[in-house]
Every structure is written in C-alpha cells, then in structure tokens.
Amino acid sequence: MTTDSEVIRRSRDSPRAFGDLFHRHATVVHRYIARRAGTDVADEVMSETFLVAFERRDRFDLAHSDARPWLLGIATVLLASYRRREARHLHSLARVAEREDDDGGLGQVASRADAVADIRRIAMRVRSLSDGDRDVLLLHAWADLSGEEIATALSIPVGTVRSRLSRARKILRASAESTTSKEADHGRADAAARA
Structure with missing residues (x-):
C-alpha cells in the first residue's frame, strides 16, 4: 500500500492521483x-479542506507518511470562520439533550434528566x-x-499541544468538581429540609 506522501508526490505530476487521498x-x-460545526457545514468545509490541500500539495512535507494531521489542521483553520456556528x-446539543419522550416511566425521566444536565454542562x-x-x-x-x-x-510545538490539552482538561475537571460539589451541597440541603 502506498503512503499518503507517495500519493501526494504522484499528484504533483498527475493531479488525478490526489483523488486517492480524498478517498482515504x-x-x-x-x-x-460535523462533530465540531454540525452536518450542515461539514460537506462545505470538507470540500474546502481538500481544495486547499490540493492547492498546497507542493508544500506538504513528504517526510510525513500520513496526511491525516495535515488535512485535519487545514480543516481546523477553516473552521475558525465557522466558530460562531460551532x-x-x-x-x-445541550438543547437537544433537554427534549424528553413523553412515553418514558418516572425512572427513565429522572435518568434522562440527569443525562440532559450532564450533556448541557x-x-x-x-x-x-x-x-x-x-x-x-x-x-485529540x-x-x-x-x-x-x-x-x-496546527503547526505548533508539541509542548504547546501538551500545555493546551492539560489546561483544557484542568478547566473541565475543575468545572466538573465544582458542579459535583454544588450538587452534593444541594442534596444535603434537600435531605435536611425533608428531615
């Protein structure tokens, strides 16, 4: 099987070969x-991603055998124009999670309400x-x-990736712990009120 870099190298002389990269x-x-901006945007941004990649194929570093990070980097940059849509x-997604089926039992409703709250948070x-x-x-x-x-x-150093990922995880974890703490306090208050 040929590597992505070989496909891109071939596409420089034979542009049709770039289609293999698209299929892969x-x-x-x-x-x-689609996960980032929704399916209504996905087709357009994907097409634009491969168009930009095709136009910039001469700049692809052939030392990389896998073009997936390069393509996803292009898509991420293009998504910047879709930040508001994202x-x-x-x-x-948070609103959709709020919708409940009317035919569920009380246990299902409570379970679903907890899941809705988690997705929203x-x-x-x-x-x-x-x-x-x-x-x-x-x-990631x-x-x-x-x-x-x-x-x-993203054309950034690996250390920056690690820092950003660590910071994002820390923020999400702190937010989750804060929510859990507030829920525990609320639960204790409810229990005390019932007693």
Whole structure:
C-alpha cells in the first residue's frame, strides 16, 4: 500500500492521483468537521479542506507518511470562520439533550434528566475554552490524533499541544468538581429540609 506522501508526490505530476487521498481520508475529515460545526457545514468545509490541500500539495512535507494531521489542521483553520456556528451547535446539543419522550416511566425521566444536565454542562464547558485549547482538545478527543499529530495539524510545538490539552482538561475537571460539589451541597440541603 502506498503512503499518503507517495500519493501526494504522484499528484504533483498527475493531479488525478490526489483523488486517492480524498478517498482515504474524506470520512475522517467529514466526521471531525460535523462533530465540531454540525452536518450542515461539514460537506462545505470538507470540500474546502481538500481544495486547499490540493492547492498546497507542493508544500506538504513528504517526510510525513500520513496526511491525516495535515488535512485535519487545514480543516481546523477553516473552521475558525465557522466558530460562531460551532458555538451554536454546542448550544443546540445541550438543547437537544433537554427534549424528553413523553412515553418514558418516572425512572427513565429522572435518568434522562440527569443525562440532559450532564450533556448541557459538558457542552457549555467545552464552549467556554479558548479557541486554541478547544482545537487541541477536539482534535485529540474527536479526531483521535496524538500530540505529535496535533502539533503537525496546527503547526505548533508539541509542548504547546501538551500545555493546551492539560489546561483544557484542568478547566473541565475543575468545572466538573465544582458542579459535583454544588450538587452534593444541594442534596444535603434537600435531605435536611425533608428531615
């Protein structure tokens, strides 16, 4: 099997060869974009990603055998113009989680209400991260890229990736602990009121 760098090298003389790169990575790129900005944007940004990659194929570092980080880096940069849509999408995820089926039992309703609250909190926490921290976190969590691959994708040092990922995790963890502490206090207050 040929590597991505070999496909890109071939595409410099035979542009049609670039189609192989599209077939290899379109699904991953589309899924990543859809998770970040919604399916209504995914087709457009994916197409734009591969167009930019094709136009910049002469700049691809052929020492890298996998073009996935490069493609996801291009997609991440293009998504910057869709930041507002991404924020609305995360907000809508929280709203969608609020919808409940009327046919569930009381146990299911309580369970669903807890899940709704969790999804809303997570979406709001992710939305509150800086753009750079959110990019690193989502490339790691949703695109399953390693620290080195994220560094390649965003053209930043690996140390910066580690710092951003650590900071994002710390913020999310602190927010979760704060929420858990408030819920425990609220639960104790409810128990005391019932006693």
